[in-house]
Amino acid sequence: MSALAQESEGDVVVLDKLCKRFRGRAGSADIVAIDDTSFRIPRGATVGIVGESGSGKSTLVRCILGLISADSGRAEVLGVNTVGANEQVLRSLRRRAGIVFQEPYEALDPRMRIGDAIAEPLRLHSTLASDQIGDRVGELLEMVLLDPALRTRFPHQLSGGQQQRVNIARALATEPELLVLDEPTSALDVSVRSEVLSLLVRLQNQLGMTYVLVSHDLPTIRAVCSHIIVMYLGRVVEQGTVDQVLGSPSHPYTRFLLGSALSLDPDVKTAPPETRPTVLDGAVDRRGCCFAPRCMEAIPDCSTTVPVLAHRGSPSLVACLRAGE
Numbered sequence: 211m212s213a214l215a216q217e218s219e220g221d222v223v224v225l226d227k228l229c230k231r232f233r234g235r236a237g238s239a240d241i242v243a244i245d246d247t248s249f250r251i252p253r254g255a256t257v258g259i260v261g262e263s264g265s266g267k268s269t270l271v272r273c274i275l276g277l278i279s280a281d282s283g284r285a286e287v288l289g290v291n292t293v294g295a296n297e298q299v300l301r302s303l304r305r306r307a308g309i310v311f312q313e314p315y316e317a318l319d320p321r322m323r324i325g326d327a328i329a330e331p332l333r334l335h336s337t338l339a340s341d342q343i344g345d346r347v348g349e350l351l352e353m354v355l356l357d358p359a360l361r362t363r364f365p366h367q368l369s370g371g372q373q374q375r376v377n378i379a380r381a382l383a384t385e386p387e388l389l390v391l392d393e394p395t396s397a398l399d400v401s402v403r404s405e406v407l408s409l410l411v412r413l414q415n416q417l418g419m420t421y422v423l424v425s426h427d428l429p430t431i432r433a434v435c436s437h438i439i440v441m442y443l444g445r446v447v448e449q450g451t452v453d454q455v456l457g458s459p460s461h462p463y464t465r466f467l468l469g470s471a472l473s474l475d476p477d478v479k480t481a482p483p484e485t486r487p488t489v490l491d492g493a494v495d496r497r498g499c500c501f502a503p504r505c506m507e508a509i510p511d512c513s514t515t516v517p518v519l520a521h522r523g524s525p526s527l528v529a530c531l532r533a534g535e
């Protein structure tokens with residue numbers, strides 16, 4: 211499968227210099243949520259996007275799908291540029307590119323029965339007659355391992371794990387080619403998380419979709435994804451296959467994330483990795499590497515030169531002036 215930087219015929223997502231700022235509070239600088247980001251996602255890949263809270267993961271996937279408007283650059287999804295696209299274009303794309311959000315209950319209309327919630331995208335985007343829609347709702351419930359009898363229930367009558375399965379069924383209703391999952395399991399109990407994740411893996415194998423999975427959790431990414439993108443304050447700092455990035459991490463921030471994950475694992479006796487304390491702030495000075503103020507390996511050039519993503523003697527693409535030294 212091609213890498214995230216190589217052009218291929220079957221790319222499902224092509225980002226080119228995407229930028230998104232939010233206005234800062236009165237008197238403070240704008241927040242740069244996405245900073246000049248470019249990558250490609252080949253068909254059939256499962257791409258994990260990781261980074262600490264505030265690194266721009268949700269903004270990135272929302273800009274990709276046109277749910278919020280990027281300021282500049284291109285975001286081609288299945289051949290459609292979503293930057294500046296009108297509502298009609300985005301509506302027809304929604305059939306082919308779905309999203310599942312973190313909070314299962316908030317994504318559902320509390321007054322709508324489960325069966326109607328799953329039927330809604332079919333009514334909007336398909337030409338199926340009502341009895342065919344009813345059959346398809348039953349099929350979708352079975353596909354996400356829910357009893358079709360649950361179709362008459364309201365969202366509050368289901369558990370969090372069941373609600374998230376309904377959201378997945380809704381997203382699958384129109385047979386999308388791309389499914390974006392923004393922290394789909396982080397609001398669920400630990401015991402239910404792995405069930406929902408294995409369901410997602412099984413569905414991908416069965417339906418051959420491309421996934422973009424946003425997650426804080428590196429073990430999840432390792433278990434589920436083929437590729438990984440590591441973000442820090444709106445920039446991609448490292449990207450490649452999961453083996454390349456997690457097997458031999460080349461950016462100090464990736465090593466920090468891996469070390470932090472290990473230090474939380476009760477089976478591994480490791481001290482948390484060292485960084486300089488800082489507040490993650492999208493309004494940071496962007497003339498150099500955004501991670502430099504925290505980085506124990508930074509040299510003076512790191513504060514004045516923006517490192518571009520490149521192979522620097524590393525298997526992955528890495529944005530660090532010191533990589534490969």
Ligand SMILES: Nc1ncnc2c1ncn2[C@@H]1O[C@H](COP(=O)(O)OP(=O)(O)OP(=O)(O)O)[C@@H](O)[C@H]1O
Nearest residue numbers: 232233241243262263264265266267268269270492
């Ligand atoms: N609507 C908004 N208005 C102003 N600032 C915003 C808005 N949405 C996001 N931001 C800011 O943009 C930056 C990136 O936020 P984003 O939600 O994309 O991060 P994230 O990586 O998804 O974090 P988390 O892991 O907590 O979900 C943050 O500094 C955030 O405060």
Ligand SMILES: [Mg+2]
Nearest residue numbers: 267268269392
């Ligand atoms: Mg988020």
